[in-house]
Amino acid sequence: MGGVLLSLLLTFGTLSLLAVGGANAVVPEMHRQIVEIHGWLDSATFAQVYALAQAAPGPNILVAAALGWVIAGPAGMGAAFLGIVAPAWGLAWWVAGVTERLAAKPWLKAVRAGLVPIAIGLILASGLIMAQAAAAQLVGLAVAVVAALLVWRTELNLLWVLAAGGVAGLAFL
Amino acid sequence: MTDLAPPPTRLQLFLAFTRVGLFGFGGAAALARQVVVEEKRWLSERDYAEMLAAGQVLPGPNVGNTSVMLGRRFHGFTGALAASSGFYAVPLVLLTGLLLVYGSVADDPRVDSFMHGIAAAAAGMVVGTAVKMGQKLRPPPEMVVIGLLATAAAAWLRLPLPLIVLLLAPFAVGAALRRQKARG
Structure with a gap:
């Protein structure tokens, strides 16, 4: 049992x-x-657990915790969760520290400013990819377009936008 | 640019990121922006964009990384822990509950339709937020081009993200340096 836990920790840690x-x-x-x-796990179980974790609210990364649970119970979930979160957490922590220490350096300011358009471009891309999946049905496309316009043009609370999308889905999908 | 609010407490960080983690639906960066920049005014538009950008190019969920950086800025280690555990904890508990009843909810077609509708709205929410951020930051034209190249590379060419960052970052950083020099 301990072997599996360590193995989960290392696998997800990588x-x-x-x-x-x-x-x-x-x-x-x-x-x-x-x-x-x-x-x-066999491939079918992996796919089932993946689908379940996708359907659950929360960050996608929690799929690791769900897999850990199915592989080795609550302790497996703990090991997998710690593995998938801790290394990236540590790296983010370290980078934040370096960034704060060197904040006045012109090259670092340029790196930070330069990464912003790339990140926004990538986030736009992820939205477009999600929209492509949603646009399989016309209603999905309509919901995505209306949501994009509302979010862009108004300060409406995003939770209302999501809830309205869900209701539209119930009614038309 | 509106004035910033006083720094949040650890509990406020935890609760804000609980909301973001729970209701992100694939668009946590959009929701986090609304909470952190518009609603709570803990960070300026630019500060949030820079933190999110760092969180995006580092491994791990972009908002998960941002929660660590934001928490650290206000309260060091415990702040980072408070914000990031807000992001993960409640969803983790819900996921555990779902695993215990394994699949009995996912089979209901109404839940399926509801979730499809939410997913479509989340897609629009992400697109709308990216456009809004781009607009509010008023980037110079060369940065707009770089951003759109990143979009095209990821959405159409489906290039891996690290490759896109490696290809575009030299140009983007160079352009930022040139702007700095021009401003003196």
Whole structure:
């Protein structure tokens, strides 16, 4: 049991530092590790747990915690969660410290300013990719377009926008 | 630019990021921006954008990383812990509950329709927020081009994110340096 926990911790710990762009970037590697290398789950169970975690509210990265749970119970969930979160957490903490210490350096200001348009561009891309999936039905496309306009043009609370989308889905999808 | 509010307490950080984590639906960066910049006024538009940008290029969820950086800025280690545990804790508890009843909810077609509607709205929310941020930051034209190249590379070419950052960052940082020099 302890062996599995350590193994989970190390497996997800490695994935944590590879997850640039979030959990979705490492799902294929997660599958390879869990199904093919360690044989902890079969492919169908992996897909089920993945779908369940996607449907649950919260950050995508929690799929690791769900897999840990199915593989080794609550302790497995703890190990997988710690593994997927802690290394990236530590890195963010360290970078924040360096950034604060060197805040006055012109090159660092340029790096920070330069990364902003790239990050916003990438976030726009993630929205477009999500919208493409939603646009499989015409109603989904309409909801996405109206939501984008509302969010862009008004200061409306985003939770209302999401709730309205859900209700539109109930009514028309 | 509106004035900033007084620094948040650890509890306020925890609660704000609980809301963001719970209701992000794939668009946590959008929701975090509304809470942190518009509603609470803890950070300026630019400060938030820079923190989010760092969180985006580092491994891990962009808002998870941002929660660590934001928490650290106001309360050091315990602040980072408060903000980031807000982001993960309640969703983790809910996920555990869902695993205990394994799948019985996901089979209901009404839940499915509701979630599809939310996903569509979240997509629009992310697009709308990205446009809004871009607009409010008033970037110079070369930065707009770089941002749109990043969008095209990720959404159409489907290039891996680290590659996009490596390809575009030299140009973006160079352009930022040139602007700095021009301003003196």
